Amino acid sequence: MNTSAHDGSRAGYRRSAGSPRGEARRRELLDRVTDDLAVNGLVDFSLRRAARAAGTTHKVLLYHFDGAEDLLRQAVFNLRERRIGNALPAIAARGGTLADGVRAIWPILMEEEPGLRRVLDQAMGLAMYDPARYVELGREASGQYLPLLRSLCPDGWTEERRTRVAQMVLATLRGFLLERLIGEDDAGVGAGVEALVGMLEREEAAG
Structure with a gap:
């Protein structure tokens, strides 16, 4: 590039x-x-x-x-907004809990148009490869995704707990996406997502 x-x-x-x-x-x-x-x-x-x-x-x-770098950053931001927009109807249809949200989001991440997924993977790769120039590509990703995940947390949770759990979910999903990109164990990744959903259901039930 x-x-x-x-x-x-x-x-x-x-x-x-x-x-x-x-x-x-x-x-x-x-x-x-x-x-x-x-x-x-x-x-x-x-x-x-x-x-x-x-x-x-x-x-x-x-x-x-x-x-060019400003234009690239804004275009990648635009693509993430499209990804989030694609996920919102599915999350709403599931019922709106954090566990339901993750269960709804994962198939969308797997089935979304290959070009969108490739570009967002490349953007995160740039942020890791050359953080001095492209760190904002990674930071802005968190800034876009975390508010959605926090909004799905139970109303009774503190802001600190919402943020902590949302960060954990985001990091875990990123790990699963990377594993699916470079590995061949789709069944294992799917089982990992279900384990994450189960953990979130227990966390939400605990209050």
């Missing part, structure tokens, strides 16, 4: 913030770049590739974004 300065990320074009029309245009461009990422992944991402996908020039993108 190429997000270096020669792509124009330091050209100094002004941002479009503050204008409703400018924000609508920024949103349109971001959606087009997000769609491209979902199909083609993060490999060889550049400002010029993004401009081609958006049907514009790299200078126009620099008017609306702070460079």
Whole structure:
């Protein structure tokens, strides 16, 4: 992936913030770049590739974004929002407990479009490989997922307990996703998810 300065990320074009029309245009461009990422992944991402996908020039993108890395970060954020949006109806249909939520989320994570899953895996890989440049890709993931998981915790739990359990669930699901990506034991991963759900059911029943 190429997000270096020669792509124009330091050209100094002004941002479009503050204008409703400018924000609508920024949103349109971001959606087009997000769609491209979902199909083609993060490999060889550049400002010029993004401009081609958006049907514009790299200078126009620099008017609306702070460079290639900012655009990439916002597009990955966009993809996670799509993942969360896909999960919400299934969670609501299950009944709304944390255990029900995890049971509803897991099949969606397994069945979602391959491009979406690949890009989000690549984003986490970048955050681990080069944290000096891409740590926000990982931090923002937690910032997006944890509020949903906390919201599913019982009303009587303290905020500290909600956060602690939500962090545990997120870390465990990430581990299962990684294991499924690099391993071949789908049955074992499935059993692990069921064990996690069972533990959460006992935790919620304990009050």
